[in-house]
Structures are given as structure tokens and as C-alpha cells.
Amino acid sequence: MFRKVASSSSGVSKKARWTYSKSCRSYPTREVRYPSASLRVWWRGRTFVSMSASKRRRYCSRSSGWLTTKWVNMSNSSSVRYPPLPSVIFHKHRHDAPFRYPSRYPRPPSGTHPFRFRPRGVRTCGGRGGVSFFSLHANGYPLPEAAMTTIGIIGTGSMGSMLARTFIEYGACRAEDIIASSRSGGPLSALAGETGIRAAADNREAAREADILFLCVKPLQVRDIMEECAPVCTPAQLVVPVASDVPLACLSAWTPARVARAIPTITSRCGRGITLLAFGDRVTGADKAALTALFGAISRPYVTTEETLCLLTDLTSCGPAFIAAVADEWAAAASRRGGIDRRAAEALVRETLIATALVLDHHEMDCRDLIEDVATPAGITREGVDVLGEQMPRVWDDILAATGARHRSLRREVERRHPP
Ligand SMILES: NC(=O)c1ccc[n+]([C@@H]2O[C@H](COP(=O)([O-])OP(=O)(O)OC[C@H]3O[C@@H](n4cnc5c(N)ncnc54)[C@H](OP(=O)(O)O)[C@@H]3O)[C@@H](O)[C@H]2O)c1
Missing domain, CATH: 3.40.50.720 (NAD(P)-binding Rossmann-like Domain)
Structure with a gap:
């Protein structure tokens, strides 16, 4: 099922630049098997190519450092954790057992600054054997000295x-x-x-x-x-x-x-x-x-x-709390209808939330596209989406008005107590 297309076990030079392929099947690759997971990944012998964004590729190709990542959850099921790629990973996740760096892969030279990569997700490609692969992408920034x-x-x-x-x-x-x-x-x-x-x-x-x-x-x-x-x-x-x-x-x-x-x-x-x-x-x-x-x-x-910082703070820094609050209310509403207790409803909503974020990310979808995919005309989801469309603009306007007012009063307080 998994074919070894090419192998390159020779040492990798310190200056070797590694780029990971999102879909390595078109390149000479090496299969890497993980002892404790069913995930199989194809690696090109020395160089991994085709980063998804040109910016990432540019940063990546500039880096002569080493790639690192953590143990990651690459499964559709959040309960399964897979180990990282041994050829690039030497940071271990704190929740997992110590990771042994395989001796056949060169260790990162001391003093190098790792170039950080993150998993973008796992996809099952279908086809015979249900080939799984995942892609990594750099945050796009070389690390400081x-x-x-x-x-x-x-x-x-x-x-x-x-x-x-x-x-x-x-x-x-x-x-x-x-x-x-x-x-x-x-x-x-x-x-x-x-x-x-x-x-x-x-x-x-x-x-x-x-x-x-x-x-x-x-x-x-x-x-x-x-x-x-x-x-x-x-x-x-x-x-x-x-x-x-x-x-x-x-x-x-x-x-x-x-x-x-x-x-x-x-x-x-x-x-x-x-x-x-x-x-x-x-x-x-x-x-x-x-x-x-x-x-x-x-x-x-x-x-x-600085002018836009307050508004953007509401999206990015307050955002996780807002999203969690929405999920919490959603679970509460489901439990009020009977048939499921609040804890169980929250577990379902939580998994849906995580999976939705992953789909948006992995498939680089817009929210609108995702809505259209699920809320087909005259379908059940459409009814709910229509209610959200009616009520949500006012809710979010109110939220941003309230946080905006708090930002302004806090700023006035800072300037009053401590004039420049
Ligand atoms: N939490 C977030 O998600 C988030 C996101 C973005 C930005 N922020 C900003 O981050 C800042 C800190 O928030 P936080 O959530 O970390 O608050 P926090 O948990 O209350 O931490 C504030 C820390 O400041 C310490 N501190 C207070 N006065 C001090 C002094 N004179 N000298 C040294 N340390 C002092 C406190 O020490 P004691 O414990 O001894 O009092 C406490 O450890 C806030 O301005 C917040 O707006 C927070």
C-alpha cells in the first residue's frame, strides 16, 4: 500500500534547507513510518518542496536553520495524537512522552535557531488505501538571534x-x-x-x-x-x-x-x-x-x-472569549430543549467548533462558502442561518459598541491619571 519511492539516508548537510511538501506524491519521496501511530508520511529525500504560499516559501528558502514543531493533533478525532516528523522535529510536546530523536537523522547543530513549522492538518485523500498526508507551514518568520x-x-x-x-x-x-x-x-x-x-x-x-x-x-x-x-x-x-x-x-x-x-x-x-x-x-x-x-x-x-488597535483587539484578543461564550450559550439552549444535559451538549458543540475551524483552515474556505455548503436552500440549517442573519448583526454591533466604550473610558482614565 505504501511504496518506498526513493530513499536518501545519507547525512543532511547543516545548511540543508527543508521545505515540506503539501502533497509529496509527485516528488521522489521517502516513506517515514511512525512506531506509535498509523500515520504515514512521504518525505522527499533531502528537500521538501511546494509550500502553499509564496511568502512562506520565500522565508523558508532563506532559512538555513532547522525546522521544529511540536507534537500535533493531526487527526480528525481530537482524541488521537500523532508523533511529529522525526526528520524535522526535536521539540516535544509537554503532554506527551519524551520523544527520542532517531539517530539516523542529524541533530540540529547547536547554536542554530529553529525555523518554526506548524501542522496545517491532515487530509485523507481517498483512493486505494486511504492515503493520509498532512502539510506543514511556516509561520513565515525566521526566529530572532x-x-x-x-x-x-x-x-x-x-x-x-x-x-x-x-x-x-x-x-x-x-x-x-x-x-x-x-x-x-x-x-x-x-x-x-x-x-x-x-x-x-x-x-x-x-x-x-x-x-x-x-x-x-x-x-x-x-x-x-x-x-x-x-x-x-x-x-x-x-x-x-x-x-x-x-x-x-x-x-x-x-x-x-x-x-x-x-x-x-x-x-x-x-x-x-x-x-x-x-x-x-x-x-x-x-x-x-x-x-x-x-x-x-x-x-x-x-x-x-494605534487607531485601529482597539477594534482589532476585540477580534483577536477578546475573540476567543466571545467564541467560547457563543458556544456556551448554544449548548445551554440545546439543554433547555431537553433530551441532553448541558455538559454533553457542550462536548458536542466544542467538537463541532474545533472541526469547523479546522475545515476553514485546511481547505482555506471563507465562512460564506462553508455556510453555503451546509445550509442548502430549503434545508433545516438554512432556517437557523436565517435567524442568525436577522439577529446577529445587532448582537455584534452591541458587543463592539460596549467594548468600544470601555476602550475609550480606559484610555481617558490612563491619560487623566498619567498625562504624557
Ligand atoms: N488575558 C488576556 O487574554 C490578555 C490578552 C491581551 C492582552 N492582555 C493584557 O495583558 C495585561 C495583563 O493581563 P493578565 O491577564 O496577565 O493579568 P493578570 O493575570 O492579573 O496579571 C497581572 C500581573 O501583573 C503583576 N503586577 C501587578 N503590579 C505589578 C508591579 N507593580 N510589579 C510587578 N508585577 C506587577 C501581577 O502580580 P500579582 O499577581 O502579584 O498581583 C500579576 O502577575 C493586561 O493589561 C491585559 O489587558 C491580556
């Missing part, structure tokens, strides 16, 4: 700890390149113990050592921390609050460092989602590249202007 960049994180709550964990987990930097501080020592020590990052004695120590300093605190706390760190900050540093509604003009006035704003998303925990970036006037091209690369490892960076 990790050894040269010390990342400071002030505030190790939900966002700060997420950034520390994912930067390490996705190979954006090494644990020892992160130094963090927080108000209470307990969570910081726990994070340092778990990840291997350095725990600073205070905010100033983190600020002094950092090349890029993330302020992962609430908007109204940003000014106090910048003031506290001002004596140790220099124009050579880049300070990046992840708080919403703290204007770049204020930030620039509060520190001699260069400033940018980043709005990450909780979905970076699985390496997906959008990180919004807006840059201050003093930011250099190298700063932009470094931030884009860092966040490119854990998400897709989207550079925008």
Missing part, C-alpha cells in the same frame, strides 16, 4: 506566564534568555521552577537586563512600572506593554527606551491566533523584525496602527 536577545517580562500573571512558556516551548528563545519579575514572589518562583527562566529580584533588575522588555500588567499599572524602571532603561532597549489602551504617545514620554505595543492572544498557547503590533516613532527596523519574529513563533503577527 536568541542568544543575543534577553527578554524581560514584568508581571507573570495570565499573559506574562503564557508568553514565557510559549516563547520557550515554540523555540523563540531559550529559557535562560528570559528574566521575569512580578509583584508577588510565589507565582514567579513557580514559573521559574517550571520553565527554567530567571527570576529577577525586582522589576528594575528585569528591566536592566532586558533587550526587549514586556510589561504584562494592567493598563493603569503601566505608568508606575515605567517610572520605577526609568533609571535603568536606556534608548537601546525596546519596551512593549501588552496592556490595551495605553497610548504610544504616553509610553514614549515615560521612558527613554523605544516603545511598541503588542496585544497577544491566549490562543498562542497552541501556537495560533493573531498578535497585534503597533510601533512607536523611535522603533527601528531591527526592533520590528525582532518583535515580528518573536510573536511569529507563537502566533501570526499583524502590524497595525
